[in-house]
Amino acid sequence: MNSSIKFTLTVFFTVISIAAVFAQTDSVLLREINSLKQTVNDYQHRFDVLEKQIDDLMWFRRLEDIAHVDKVRLTSTPRWKPKDPDDRFAGNKLQFYTYVFIPKTVDTNRKYPLIVLPHSGIHANFSTYYAHIVRELIAQEYVVVSAEYRGSTGYGKTTYENIDYGGRENDDVLESRNYMIDNYSFVDSTRVGIIGWSHGGMIALMQILQHGDNYQCAFAGVPVSDLENRLASHEESYTDYFTAPHHIGESIRENPGEYARRSPTHYARNLNKPLLIYTNTNDNDVYVEEVKLMIETLKKEGKQFEYTIFEEASGGHGFDRIDSKEATDIRYGVHKFLERYLNPPKPFKSAAEMRVAAYGF
Numbered sequence: 369m370n371s372s373i374k375f376t377l378t379v380f381f382t383v384i385s386i387a388a389v390f391a392q393t394d395s396v397l398l399r400e401i402n403s404l405k406q407t408v409n410d411y412q413h414r415f416d417v418l419e420k421q422i423d424d425l426m427w428f429r430r431l432e433d434i435a436h437v438d439k440v441r442l443t444s445t446p447r448w449k450p451k452d453p454d455d456r457f458a459g460n461k462l463q464f465y466t467y468v469f470i471p472k473t474v475d476t477n478r479k480y481p482l483i484v485l486p487h488s489g490i491h492a493n494f495s496t497y498y499a500h501i502v503r504e505l506i507a508q509e510y511v512v513v514s515a516e517y518r519g520s521t522g523y524g525k526t527t528y529e530n531i532d533y534g535g536r537e538n539d540d541v542l543e544s545r546n547y548m549i550d551n552y553s554f555v556d557s558t559r560v561g562i563i564g565w566s567h568g569g570m571i572a573l574m575q576i577l578q579h580g581d582n583y584q585c586a587f588a589g590v591p592v593s594d595l596e597n598r599l600a601s602h603e604e605s606y607t608d609y610f611t612a613p614h615h616i617g618e619s620i621r622e623n624p625g626e627y628a629r630r631s632p633t634h635y636a637r638n639l640n641k642p643l644l645i646y647t648n649t650n651d652n653d654v655y656v657e658e659v660k661l662m663i664e665t666l667k668k669e670g671k672q673f674e675y676t677i678f679e680e681a682s683g684g685h686g687f688d689r690i691d692s693k694e695a696t697d698i699r700y701g702v703h704k705f706l707e708r709y710l711n712p713p714k715p716f717k718s719a720a721e722m723r724v725a726a727y728g729f
Contacts, residue, residue, distance in 0.1 A: 420522025436470040466544040469512040481559035481710040488566035500726040507725035508712035515544035529614035534630025565589035573632035585642040585709040593662035636665040645675040653685040
């Protein structure tokens, strides 16, 4: 064999051998990186659990002067689709926690109105962000319940991956409402309202539109209203929440009907109870155009409801949940709306009185 050819072949096979070694090394390295990513992801759920446990202590501390605070474990419907079709327990009802807040002034021989208050946020939880709002409700002698519905954070990976945005999470919220009526004789089943902001506003809409016979009224603040509109106006990363294998697993293009099923606009024709909607033109999360679509859809269906589109209110998405005077004055309007339909024992006479209830001064 020609020496030059022999040399060329030697170099060729040497390169192939080196490449094979690097490929094997890259494969091992890639597996290690993926394993590390999974470990970090799992630890994030552990951190969420710790954060939730700390915040739970704050709930008891921040309301101990005015409310009995409890956290109970309930069951609701099974996952909307099994993770594993061969799982013999796939039909088991899911367990979830819910917060219960009862005014210390209750007389068990009387009846009190109930507020159902689902938390906001995709993969979030009912944190003490809402402490001042709960204090405002307790001061009027509302009983309050808030479900940590499927997909909430602070309960580990399994609960997180049970997310059913716009779907059976609504079953969890309704079950929390039913639990209060079934177990507390002083809760008046004819005076139940639901309020929520953002994703909680979406759930408020879904409850009043799908289960209107169970509520006397609803308030939906900056509510997620239409997933087609929302996904089209937000970054691609937002879509990842829905296309994840443990969730819908398909894009809106692949299954538009599934996304419509999860959108309040799809049920606008069902409205038969008083509804108040708030939105804000500078909302940087649930854009005003999405909420306007909900408003216009209700109008097309000939529905009677109330709404206000606030112009450039400070705070953007949280404009009526923050603690400024502007925000609390706006929130006072929500309480007066609820008062008309739920008749709380101790309604506020002024926004100033409301601020004292929430902040002490």
